[in-house]
Amino acid sequence: MVLADPQVTADFRTFVSRARSVNDGAVHLQAWDQVLAAYVSIMKPAFLGDGTPTILGLRTMMLGERAQAELTVALGAMADRLARMGSNDVLLPVPPMEVRESWTGVLPPRSGWVAEGTLAAEALNEAAAAGIREISQAVPANPGKAIVDNARSAVWGRDLELPAADIPAGAAFAAFSLGFLGEEPAAVFRNGRWLRVSTPRGHVLVRRAASLHERAG
Numbered sequence: 316m317v318l319a320d321p322q323v324t325a326d327f328r329t330f331v332s333r334a335r336s337v338n339d340g341a342v343h344l345q346a347w348d349q350v351l352a353a354y355v356s357i358m359k360p361a362f363l364g365d366g367t368p369t370i371l372g373l374r375t376m377m378l379g380e381r382a383q384a385e386l387t388v389a390l391g392a393m394a395d396r397l398a399r400m401g402s403n404d405v406l407l408p409v410p411p412m413e414v415r416e417s418w419t420g421v422l423p424p425r426s427g428w429v430a431e432g433t434l435a436a437e438a439l440n441e442a443a444a445a446g447i448r449e450i451s452q453a454v455p456a457n458p459g460k461a462i463v464d465n466a467r468s469a470v471w472g473r474d475l476e477l478p479a480a481d482i483p484a485g486a487a488f489a490a491f492s493l494g495f496l497g498e499e500p501a502a503v504f505r506n507g508r509w510l511r512v513s514t515p516r517g518h519v520l521v522r523r524a525a526s527l528h529e530r531a532g
């Protein structure tokens with residue numbers, strides 16, 4: 316794939332680096348026409364019944380040539396190839412080895428989103444910072460994975476105390492961690508069980524875990 320210009324290469328490199336700092340998993344790439352969409356997983360339920368929502372980060376970038384592709388590769392492998400690109404390089408050397416990730420099986424729709432208002436960037440930044448502080452205070456030194464997962468699930472699965480309805484605090488954390496927040500307000504959209512929080516820098520996509528009632532039905 317050929318990226319539109321060196322600035323797109325730099326932006327993609329930054330996005331991958333930020334995503335790895337949160338969850339060093341995989342990036343799902345979708346190329347169509349002259350657009351490249353890169354999805355990363357910020358958090359997802361660890362087991363059946365876990366209330367942690369699925370939260371994805373999405374960055375869309377312009378391509379310099381038309382392309383058609385869809386694949387999932389390790390973030391580390393993608394980062395290595397981006398690091399080897401020169402400051403003026405635009406030819407993206409996609410890793411040849413694909414990986415399997417459960418979250419890529421149910422991606423959000425591209426169209427059909429309904430606007431639901433806006434959120435102040437400052438409020439999202441504050442919510443992310445408060446959640447990070449709460450988790451650091453709740454988790455003891457040298458905790459086990461279960462303790463950390465429970466703390467994160469409790470904090471990031473909780474609804475934001477903001478006018479927009481049922482947006483988990485994890486959406487604020489994702490927007491903050493991926494560098495999507497600036498001074499502009501974030502727009503909120505809904506499509507079925509999916510929510511989207513969008514800024515000019517990127518999108519956070521949220522899908523709540525199914526309730527016991529929904530799973531039984």
